[in-house]
Amino acid sequence: MKNERVITNEINSINNTLDLEKKNNCLACKNEKIISRDTIVTGFLSERIFGITDGSLIPVKIYYCTNCGFTSYDRRLSENEEKKLYSGYRSEEYQLMRQKYEEFYTKDFNYLLGHDEKGLQSRESLLSDILIKHIHNHIYNGLDYGGDLGQRYPKNFPIDNKYVYDISGVKPLEGIISLASYDMAKTIDFDFIMCNHTLEHIADLDSFVELVKGLGNINTWFYFEVPFDSPFYPWSPEKRIRNQFTLQLQRMKRYLYLRLEKVVTILAKRGHYFCQMHEHVNFFTPNAVKELLERHDFKIYYNEVNITDGNLGKVRLISILCKLNQ
């Protein structure tokens, strides 16, 4: 068990990193008009990434851009910290650790997240409709960047060779070709590249967009999909408040005997508990994704908010179809 001094030193070192890495400009549009709120890292992330198990709080700031609506945290995870979070993603060990802090995150819930057939079908038909409507050339080679098993390929839109590049190294579905490395992906001429529900997890957005862009050319169609959700948006507050309140309540319950004064003080003074830093470190608006991609030389052809329906409920998402500027 770590003693208090060790924990304090670790927290201080986290705070130092935080100051060094503080970004004062919006990461999507580079605007300087941002407002911030104090918040904390969730208990689950604190343990999984920083090994904190005694309830110590890691303070961070959440930023909201008044120009494009992009929301993010000042504490950006390093590559090594992202690896700690995402290696063995949704494994039994991941699920058990998460359930310690989030009681709703049961084994069944964890399984459903990756096997929601109704949700997958809904997203598939949405993607098919968008691609059929906008893409009129033949697609020989398609790539799903970070695409897990390749389950997001639409059935009604013909693509000759379906590739997947994903660091998880899992065996893809039948008919999907797995690419083991980025260099291997570089050898193929892709007509279509999609990247679904990844941007919201990425610390260094500019580098990541450049990586995805680096696998295409001026004829390649790019499709990005991200959730349309943020602590600062006015819709669906009930679900978010419920989730965040549950997170905080369970955390308080767990550490009540240790940290009562500190937790209550922070809750009372800052009212920050709707914004805790979890796996989603970026929250987009259609305008924010547009600003981000346009800064990287993309031309947007389709940029809409759509709603899909699954066993876990309705999801608002932003779908963007784009190409590199000619």
Ligand SMILES: [Zn+2]
């Ligand atoms: Zn912005």
